[in-house]
Amino acid sequence: MLTPDKTLIYRHHEGHKGPHSHPHPHPHGGGVDTQRSGSREIKVVRRVLDANDMMAARNRELFAAKQIFVLNVMSSPGSGKTTTLRKTLSHLMPGLRCAVIVGDICTTIDADRLAESGAPVVQINTDAFGGDCHLAAHVIERALAGLDLDAIDVLIVENIGNLVCPAEFDIGEDKRVVILSVTEGEDKPAKYPLMFRECDAMLLNKIDLLPHLEYDVQATLSSVAQIHPGMPVFQISAKTGEGFEAWLAWLAAEVDAKRKR
Amino acid sequence: MHEMGIAMDILRIVQESIPAEMAGSKVQRVNLKVGKLSAIVPESLRFCFNVVAANTAAEGAELAVEEVPVVARCNDCGHAWTIDEAVFVCPKCRGARIEMLSGRELDIVSIELSEEEGDHADPR
Ligand SMILES: Nc1nc2c(ncn2[C@@H]2O[C@H](COP(=O)(O)OP(=O)(O)OP(=O)(O)O)[C@@H](O)[C@H]2O)c(=O)[nH]1
Ligand SMILES: [Mg+2]
Ligand SMILES: [Zn+2]
Numbered sequence: 001m002l003t004p005d006k007t008l009i010y011r012h013h014e015g016h017k018g019p020h021s022h023p024h025p026h027p028h029g030g031g032v033d034t035q036r037s038g039s040r041e042i043k044v045v046r047r048v049l050d051a052n053d054m055m056a057a058r059n060r061e062l063f064a065a066k067q068i069f070v071l072n073v074m075s076s077p078g079s080g081k082t083t084t085l086r087k088t089l090s091h092l093m094p095g096l097r098c099a100v101i102v103g104d105i106c107t108t109i110d111a112d113r114l115a116e117s118g119a120p121v122v123q124i125n126t127d128a129f130g131g132d133c134h135l136a137a138h139v140i141e142r143a144l145a146g147l148d149l150d151a152i153d154v155l156i157v158e159n160i161g162n163l164v165c166p167a168e169f170d171i172g173e174d175k176r177v178v179i180l181s182v183t184e185g186e187d188k189p190a191k192y193p194l195m196f197r198e199c200d201a202m203l204l205n206k207i208d209l210l211p212h213l214e215y216d217v218q219a220t221l222s223s224v225a226q227i228h229p230g231m232p233v234f235q236i237s238a239k240t241g242e243g244f245e246a247w248l249a250w251l252a253a254e255v256d257a258k259r260k261r
Numbered sequence: 262m263h264e265m266g267i268a269m270d271i272l273r274i275v276q277e278s279i280p281a282e283m284a285g286s287k288v289q290r291v292n293l294k295v296g297k298l299s300a301i302v303p304e305s306l307r308f309c310f311n312v313v314a315a316n317t318a319a320e321g322a323e324l325a326v327e328e329v330p331v332v333a334r335c336n337d338c339g340h341a342w343t344i345d346e347a348v349f350v351c352p353k354c355r356g357a358r359i360e361m362l363s364g365r366e367l368d369i370v371s372i373e374l375s376e377e378e379g380d381h382a383d384p385r
Contacts, residue, residue, distance in 0.1 A: 038375055038376050039374065039376065040373065040374050040376055041292075041371050041373045042278055042279070042280065042283075042371055042372050042374060043370070043371050044369045044370060044372055045368065045370060045371075046274050046278075047367060047368055048270045048271055048293075048367045049267075049270065051273075132263060132266065133263050136266070164300045165263045165300055167300065168263075168300050190346075190347040193347040193349075194298050194300065197298075197349065227347050227348070227349055228349065229349065229357030
């Protein structure tokens with residue numbers, strides 16, 4: 001997470017307030033060891049997100065059994081997830097049977113826009129889950145109840161608009177894609193490195209606006225190349241459709257690769 | 262932003278980790294390891310944990326957060342180094358096939374329980 005001024009690359013440092021700073025002796029390494037009179041240390045060693053990881057693994061098994069390719073699409077608010085997905089769906093369908101799960105803190109606007117494609121759409125409002133900033137694996141599992149999994153080849157998940165939190169939560173997807181739009185600034189990958197490392201491809205959207213901006217595409221590309229060397233980057237305009245051939249070819253190849261497995 | 266959910270997960274694991282023979286003892290401290298790449302702000306995690314732990318065995322427990330640096334190893338030349346800016350390329354050979362050794366942690370290492378209950382009260 002970033003400090004409120006969003007200027008740090010990583011979480012701000014905590015100084016020396018680690019677990020070794022408290023004054024009493026604090027032995028480590030044993031299973032259970034007595035600290036001082038009146039206190040016992042119990043070894044735990046568990047990932048805090050282990051419940052999410054387990055649910056994601058179950059989702060992944062289900063998707064494998066049903067031969068569904070799952071794409072998790074993430075970006076900051078307004079980078080163009082819904083617009084890109086509408087255009088993508090119009091190319092994939094009807095050749096591939098697609099469905100969409102779309103997360104939003106509230107409103108069904110995006111679900112309505114996506115449903116125009118003809119694909120079944122499940123809207124998740126995370127308001128009901130405490131206004132969460134990401135879709136967790138159990139939320140996806142619940143949304144699946146609203147879909148006929150035997151009639152789906154490709155499931156696309158539009159995650160909550162947020163470059164930080166969704167990167168942390170596996171939902172059982174096959175591939176992750178991050179969308180960055182040219183109105184957001186060249187520095188976003190360096191400020192949110194986890195997202196750009198965790199994704200398998202990046203879409204640089206709204207390139208139709210480049211003539212009106214002083215945006216350095218090359219700077220973005222070299223920054224991404226340092227954070228996630230080799231990750232494919234597709235420059236697109238979800239408005240005009242420019243650049244979609246390469247993106248759609250990549251997606252089709254990934255869908256194909258899963259089917260052959 | 263998801264510190265509240267994380268705090269609830271921590272509380273659940275803490276509660277599951279209290280051995281049966283120590284049921285009833287208070288949790289004094291929870292020792293966590295948090296990688297610097299993880300999206301957690303320790304301050305807000307502490308705040309949320311205080312809220313969710315109210316009226317549980319972990320009420321008032323301290324969250325001790327050990328920050329874990331981002332360490333990578335190059336699969337081409339074997340060099341290992343600490344990453345402190347957003348560059349994931351080997352500084353020695355410019356290799357890009359790197360393996361993350363640490364930095365993504367969000368782990369509960371241990372909990373510290375008070376034994377006062379056991380000292381002064383007969384468990385049976
Ligand atoms: N000029 C231009 N505008 C675009 C493009 N793609 C999206 N937009 C506009 O950007 C705005 C946000 O697009 P959305 O598709 O709703 O973005 P989103 O990422 O789904 O937003 P949230 O779901 O709210 O996070 C809309 O006004 C779109 O019309 C593009 O390629 N070029
Ligand atoms: Mg949207
Ligand atoms: Zn190297």
